[in-house]
Every structure is written in structure tokens, then in C-alpha cells.
Amino acid sequence: MEDLRKIFLKDVMINKVYTINIDEPFSRVWDIFRSLGVRHLPVVDDNGILQGIVTQRDLYRIVSPHRTMEGELVYDKMDLDKHILKYVMTKEVVTLSPDDTLRAALELMINSRYGCIPVVDENKYLAGIITQIDVLKMVLDTDV
Secondary structure (H helix, E strand, O other), X not given: OOOHHHOEHHHHXXXXXXXXXXXXXXXXXXXXXXXXXXXXXXXXXXOOEEEEEEEHHHHHHHOOOEEOOOOOEEOOHHHHOOOOHHHHOEOOOOOEOOOOEHHHHHHHXXXXXXXXXXXXXXXXXXXXXXXXXXXXXXXXXOOO
């Protein structure tokens, strides 16, 4: 694999990031996780400016799911909507810029145990995201 200090996030980040608007009901978080198969959801305002993040782990911590007879995990929409997204999301999000390196992202993920790092421009506009799974897929696709 190429030197990680020479790989820039703008070249490897996911550009099409699934997000949730800060004013959406909390039950929408579960809908997005379930329907899109993502585990990290940046929270943005109407202008696409990063306001926070909510993860699948946060969801499990805030409200416990129920298990159906078939073993599927489900949530009660009314239980979820008792919570307000902007109050339960992580507000202080560690971010990197598109010009930061993959090595910088990996060091942050390892040292701080982050599952993802949002990538923002100088105005905090969400430009992309890099996740642990993205990095593992990248390693798998190269001749290591």
C-alpha cells in the first residue's frame, strides 16, 4: 500500500454522505440506519453545515430496541420521538479537511476510537466522510 501520508482524504473519502437535518424527528435516525445500512449519520443544518453526529451506538444507548418474534430489532417511533435530535447528538465533532491525509484520519480513529471522521471544508460544510469500513475495503482492494 502507498505511503499513507501521500493519500489525501479528498481522494478516498465518500463524497455522497447520508445526513440528517438537525430539525428532523429522532425516529428518522433509525429509519435511515435501517434503510441505508449506515452506522454514522452526520447532522447538518439547512445549508449543509455540520452541526453534530449520531451513531448507531448512540441510538442503542439512548433507546433500547425491542426484538420481534422473528429476532429483528425494532424501535417504537413514539419512544424515539420523545428525544430531540439536537439535544442527543454529539455536538463536538472531530473533523478533518479534504487536504488532510489518510494517515491523520487513521491515527484519529485508532487513538480516539472513532468509527468515522467527517470531512469538512473551511466553512464546516460537509464535504465527505471516511469510516473504518471504507479504509478496510481500500486495504482489501489493494495488493498488500
